[in-house]
Amino acid sequence: xxxxxxxxxxxxxxxxxxxxxxxxxxxxxxxxxxxxxxxxxxxxxxxxxxxxxxxxxxxxxxxxxxxxxxxxxxxxxxxxxxxxxxxxxxxxxxxxxxxxxxxxxxxxxxxxxxxxxxxxxxxxxxxxxxxxxxxxxxxxxxxxxxxxxxxxxxxxxxxxxxxxxxxxxxxxxxxxxxxxxxxxxxxxxxxxxxxxxxxxxxxxxxxxxxxxxxxxxxxxxxxxxxxxxxxxxxxxxxxxxxxxxxxxxxxxxxxxxxxxxxxxxxxxxxxxxxxxxxxxxxxxxxxxxxxxxxxxxxxxxxxxxxxxxxxxxxxxxxxxxxxxxxxxxxxxxxxxxxxxxxxxxxxxxxxxxxxxxxxxxxxxxxxxxxxxxxxxxxxxxxxxxxxxx
Ligand SMILES: *Cc1c(COP(=O)(O)O)cnc(C)c1O
Numbered sequence: 001x002x003x004x005x006x007x008x009x010x011x012x013x014x015x016x017x018x019x020x021x022x023x024x025x026x027x028x029x030x031x032x033x034x035x036x037x038x039x040x041x042x043x044x045x046x047x048x049x050x051x052x053x054x055x056x057x058x059x060x061x062x063x064x065x066x067x068x069x070x071x072x073x074x075x076x077x078x079x080x081x082x083x084x085x086x087x088x089x090x091x092x093x094x095x096x097x098x099x100x101x102x103x104x105x106x107x108x109x110x111x112x113x114x115x116x117x118x119x120x121x122x123x124x125x126x127x128x129x130x131x132x133x134x135x136x137x138x139x140x141x142x143x144x145x146x147x148x149x150x151x152x153x154x155x156x157x158x159x160x161x162x163x164x165x166x167x168x169x170x171x172x173x174x175x176x177x178x179x180x181x182x183x184x185x186x187x188x189x190x191x192x193x194x195x196x197x198x199x200x201x202x203x204x205x206x207x208x209x210x211x212x213x214x215x216x217x218x219x220x221x222x223x224x225x226x227x228x229x230x231x232x233x234x235x236x237x238x239x240x241x242x243x244x245x246x247x248x249x250x251x252x253x254x255x256x257x258x259x260x261x262x263x264x265x266x267x268x269x270x271x272x273x274x275x276x277x278x279x280x281x282x283x284x285x286x287x288x289x290x291x292x293x294x295x296x297x298x299x300x301x302x303x304x305x306x307x308x309x310x311x312x313x314x315x316x317x318x319x320x321x322x323x324x325x326x327x328x329x330x331x332x333x334x335x336x337x338x339x340x341x342x343x344x345x346x347x348x349x350x351x352x353x354x355x356x357x358x359x360x361x362x363x364x365x366x367x368x369x370x371x372x373x374x375x376x377x378x379x380x381x382x383x384x385x386x387x388x389x
Contacts, residue, residue, distance in 0.1 A: 002323035008353045010140050010300050010327040010339040011168060012190040012197045015250070019195060022253035027245045035245060036237070042248055045255040049170060049193075049263065050185060050203045052177035057229045058251065059200040060243045063167045063188030066200025068096065069226050070184045071134075073218040074163055074211065075100040080129040082107065082160070084115040084146060087139030088331050089165055097134060101217060105130055111142045111332045114295040117150035124158045132161045138169035140191075141332035143302030144295045145173065152181035161208055167191060170201075171258055172270040172299045172341060183208040189247075192270065192299050194342020195254035198247040202226060254342070266345075267298075272388075273340035274298040276381045277350040284358050284374025289335045300339040301350075302329075303357060309364050311336055317360050324356040347388050351378055 007014040015023075028035050039058070047056040059066045071093065075081065081102040083094040086109050098104045107115050107123055115135075124130055133155050135146050148164060155162045161183045166175050170185075172192025177185050183205040189195030204212070204226065212218050212227065219225040228240040258266055274296065278288060281303055289302035296302075305311055311328035314336055319325050327337040338353030358371040382388065 001320050004319070004325060005323035006349070006352050007325045008338050008344050008349060009325050010191070010337050011188070011341060013194055013339060013341045014343050015194055015196075016257065016343050018257060019250055019253045023196065023246045023250040025246075025249050030239060030242055030245060035248075038252065039243070039248060042252045042255065045252065045259060046201050047203070049255060049258060050177045050187070050201070051175070051179065052185075052203045054177065054203045054205050055230070055234065057202045057204070057226060057234075058243070058248070059202055059226065059229065060198065060241065060247075061200055061223070062197055063186055063190075063200040065224065066186045066202050067093070067165055067167070069219065069224045070163060070186060070202060071096045072100050072224060073215065073226050074132060074161065074184060074208065075102045076215050076217060077101040078103060079131055080105060080127065081132045081134060082120070082123060082127070082130045084120070084133065084135040084151075085109075086113060086115050086142070086144060086146065087111050087136065088141040089139060090136045093134050093136070093165065111139070112144065112289050112291045114144050114146055117147050117154060120151050121154045124154065124160070130158070130160055132163060134163040135165070137164055137166040137175060138173055138297040138299055139332075140168040140297075140300065141330035142289060142335070143297050143300050143337065144290050145169070145297045148175070148182060149180045156181040161211060168299050168341070169297065171263075171266060172345060173297060174267055177203050189251045189254060192266075192341045192345070193251075193254040193258060196247045196250040198244050199251050270298045270340050270345040272382075273345040273350045274301055276378045277301040277338055277340065277354060279381045280350070280354040280374045280378025281357075283377030284354065284371060285369050286357070286361075286374070289333065299341050299345070300337050301353075302335045302337050305334045305336060306361075306366055307334070309361065309366065310334055314360055314364070317363065318356045321363065322356045322360070324352060326353065326356065348382075351375060351382065354378055
């Protein structure tokens, strides 16, 4: 097997040397005054990236833990929840909501499409009983986005709370928690932030807190409890349990790197990497998975595969022969994913991904791929306006 040279997967992603160095700092006691101060500092830096004045909590565990926690905390018995399902994560949220006691309403579209704000508005008109809308900002397995800004407006007008999985978008795609009326938002450190996979970050609005604290079903005295983080940690200064000190160092470092670069610059970098990859893929003769560019997420490019090869086989082949780690479709379809997340959303990384996918398909006997034309077109976009500087 070729050594691993490039990690272009959809999270966890490669970390910068600065992030790795931060995670190698001496481990201290979590009640050391310097660590306590650091923990609070990280929460404040995270809030800047979420673009919120709300509380942001750092929940120990992969982002999935934070998502389960907020879903359990928000759902009251018999609550009518509208779930927007345009991919694997959205669909999965619907199963959870039902299990936790919600009466589920769902708008589902094929996994290469996006739920339109208009369809949400129409649905709500016919269903005044809906009091929460759940959505996924960036549906990572299929590479599509949801128009959270417009849906947030519609939700507020209707008087519904919003629950948003923004795990793969914050830091790389525009997301304005407060300006878009997003009540409960979850992100992870291991996608566009380029950090460790051990911390979920959660923003909670005052409206959502009133709802959660009044919900007898919301987890309390539990690993899944966000209430514990609010009451024990935020109000009383006690950790509910021991946080991973090294992960917190890593999260602070990636937030620092992002804030020093500037959020706008990071969004531009992710957008350019995505454009380079899309243009190159099309010029090479490949087919993009999302139905249109305007619903494509800039944190990754999803490429539809011909029926004669499958995604896991291609991912394995490309890793073995070329040392490039990509992601497969994770159940969304027969597709490969070249991610542009954090450090991989820069410079030549998209070109590496394109070359590996194009040549990998040629190796498998797929005809009609013009590798040279694809790379040439991608490089032209990369070099536009003076290049990557
Ligand atoms: C990565 C990701 C998560 C976290 O889930 P994993 O299965 O651990 O990767 C949740 N939601 C979205 C949209 C993600 O991209």
